[in-house]
Amino acid sequence: MKIAIIGAGNVGGALAGSIVRAGHDVTVSSRDLAKARTVAEAAGGRAAATNRDAVRDADVVVLAVPYGALADVVDELGDGLTGKIVIDATNPLRADYQGLAIEGISAAEQVQARAKGAKVVKAFNTAFASRQADPRIDGVQADGFVAADDEPAKATVLELVGAIGFRPIDAGPLEAARALEALAFLNISLQLRNNGAWQTAWKLVGPLSV
Numbered sequence: 425m426k427i428a429i430i431g432a433g434n435v436g437g438a439l440a441g442s443i444v445r446a447g448h449d450v451t452v453s454s455r456d457l458a459k460a461r462t463v464a465e466a467a468g469g470r471a472a473a474t475n476r477d478a479v480r481d482a483d484v485v486v487l488a489v490p491y492g493a494l495a496d497v498v499d500e501l502g503d504g505l506t507g508k509i510v511i512d513a514t515n516p517l518r519a520d521y522q523g524l525a526i527e528g529i530s531a532a533e534q535v536q537a538r539a540k541g542a543k544v545v546k547a548f549n550t551a552f553a554s555r556q557a558d559p560r561i562d563g564v565q566a567d568g569f570v571a572a573d574d575e576p577a578k579a580t581v582l583e584l585v586g587a588i589g590f591r592p593i594d595a596g597p598l599e600a601a602r603a604l605e606a607l608a609f610l611n612i613s614l615q616l617r618n619n620g621a622w623q624t625a626w627k628l629v630g631p632l633s634v
């Protein structure tokens with residue numbers, strides 16, 4: 425698949441590398457073309473000069489920007505997202521990291537409300553960038569939770585999550601992104617309390633179904 429990653433930071437860089445290793449064609453864009461080039465070249469992908477250029481031919485778009493930039497990025501991409509799978513990897517954190525900035529809704533649902541023609545999927549947000557780069561810990565696969573309303577889009581992203589090395593888990597409809605964003609915040613707050621190494625990941629133990 426052709427996958428555009430918007431944002432060339434911790435998440436953009438980690439996912440660019442693991443998605444290229446999974447055999448996909450990755451294009452990275454950011455505010456700064458030089459940064460996008462550095463990240464894309466390190467991963468084995470290419471850089472695009474603008475966010476709109478990055479998504480033009482993409483099958484899947486990954487939003488890997490700070491929550492504060494999310495609305496502007498989605499509006500800028502506009503009809504460029506129509507019909508595409510849009511993975512929201514963001515977490516709507518408060519600036520002081522002491523909680524989530526929004527209640528009763530998720531960032532992913534906000535993206536869907538702004539980009540009505542897109543197939544928005546929540547994924548990757550519960551894993552730190554270190555685990556997005558390498559989801560296996562001592563041979564154990566971290567869980568990769570995926571939430572979406574569009575079932576074919578969700579199936580595609582579950583496959584991508586698995587191809588990178590996570591154990592893919594269907595977390596339900598897009599509304600479940602509210603729980604996934606809270607789960608991400610819990611992992612972050614545990615790291616902050618424990619002088620963390622930012623390597624922890626969620627793993628359900630026990631059988632998921634009978």
Ligand SMILES: NC(=O)c1ccc[n+]([C@@H]2O[C@H](COP(=O)([O-])OP(=O)(O)OC[C@H]3O[C@@H](n4cnc5c(N)ncnc54)[C@H](OP(=O)(O)O)[C@@H]3O)[C@@H](O)[C@H]2O)c1
Pocket residue numbers: 430431432433434435436453454455456459475487488489490491493496497513514515516517548549550551552553554
């Ligand atoms: N870090 C993690 O472990 C982790 C894990 C899961 C989810 N997340 C979430 O993923 C998102 C990204 O996190 P991160 O740690 O990768 O952040 P980051 O390192 O700060 O990177 C964010 C990237 O987005 C770029 N950006 C900002 N505004 C943009 C715009 N208008 N157009 C294009 N690119 C833009 C930034 O460019 P500049 O460098 O020019 O500012 C930077 O390259 C956040 O929502 C975060 O909560 C993070």
